[in-house]
Amino acid sequence: DVKVTQSSRYLVKRTGEKVFLECVQDMDHENMFWYRQDPGLGLRLIYFSYDVKMKEKGDIPEGYSVSREKKERFSLILESASTNQTSMYLCASSTITSGGWDEQFFGPGTRLTVL
Amino acid sequence: QKEVEQNSGPLSVPEGAIASLNCTYSDRGSQSFFWYRQYSGKSPELIMSIYSNGDKEDGRFTAQLNKASQYVSLLIRDSQPSDSATYLCAVTMNTGNQFYFGTGTSLTVIP
Numbered sequence: 001d002v003k004v005t006q007s008s009r010y011l012v013k014r015t016g017e018k019v020f021l022e023c024v025q026d027m028d029h030e031n032m033f034w035y036r037q038d039p040g041l042g043l044r045l046i047y048f049s050y051d052v053k054m055k056e057k058g059d060i061p062e063g064y065s066v067s068r069e070k071k072e073r074f075s076l077i078l079e080s081a082s083t084n085q086t087s088m089y090l091c092a093s094s095t096i097t098s099g100g101w102d103e104q105f106f107g108p109g110t111r112l113t114v115l
Numbered sequence: 116q117k118e119v120e121q122n123s124g125p126l127s128v129p130e131g132a133i134a135s136l137n138c139t140y141s142d143r144g145s146q147s148f149f150w151y152r153q154y155s156g157k158s159p160e161l162i163m164s165i166y167s168n169g170d171k172e173d174g175r176f177t178a179q180l181n182k183a184s185q186y187v188s189l190l191i192r193d194s195q196p197s198d199s200a201t202y203l204c205a206v207t208m209n210t211g212n213q214f215y216f217g218t219g220t221s222l223t224v225i226p
Contacts, residue, residue, distance in 0.1 A: 033214075040218075041218070042203075042217065042218035043159075094214070100207050101207050101213075102207075103161050104149075104205070105161070106158040106159050108157070108158050109157070
């Protein structure tokens with residue numbers, strides 16, 4: 001079974017802090033993704049990575065950065081946390097087939113609260 | 116127009132009934148289609164994938180794809196209270212390297 005793990009289930013930080021969210025997958029997937037999910041807004045893509053050290057902006061990259069130094073690990077960084085970044089953060093991974101990106105497998109999520 | 120659209124619901128069905136969830140997409144060249152289930156406070160989990168026109172059945176779940184009409188649906192037969200969740204439709208676009216989620220349909224199965 002594919003397993004995607006995230007470093008924390010719940011996190012509380014203060015405004016202005018630098019926040020690191022870690023994600024690890026064990027299926028040698030090429031693609032990794034970071035989403036945030038807010039009520040009524042669905043899943044919104046922050047960043048994705050299709051290879052080590054490669055990254056692409058998603059729909060809402062402002063205020064975030066990412067790092068992918070190893071294939072299995074994808075980190076999301078909030079440079080200076082703000083209250084509007086309070087959200088559920090979901091990491092996902094997928095492989096690539098002849099038809100393009102395959103199904104995404106999600107981690108359990110991190111519920112981040114910024115005070 | 117959004118890339119993937121779903122009726123947000125809420126959709127309520129009695130236990131034992133058939134629940135029908137629908138999704139439309141904008142890119143005619145889309146190739147891969149997925150249904151995810153998400154319980155409140157949990158992450159999405161894949162329940163069905165479908166790649167070609169027609170029906171695909173897995174237990175109580177049937178996915179239906181009509182590429183000409185650009186819609187994909189999910190039928191849940193003999194609905195159970197444990198099926199109460201939000202169902203997300205996802206589509207891989209023609210370029211192959213874009214993956215879009217709908218905003219989800221909330222389903223409640225009433226005992």
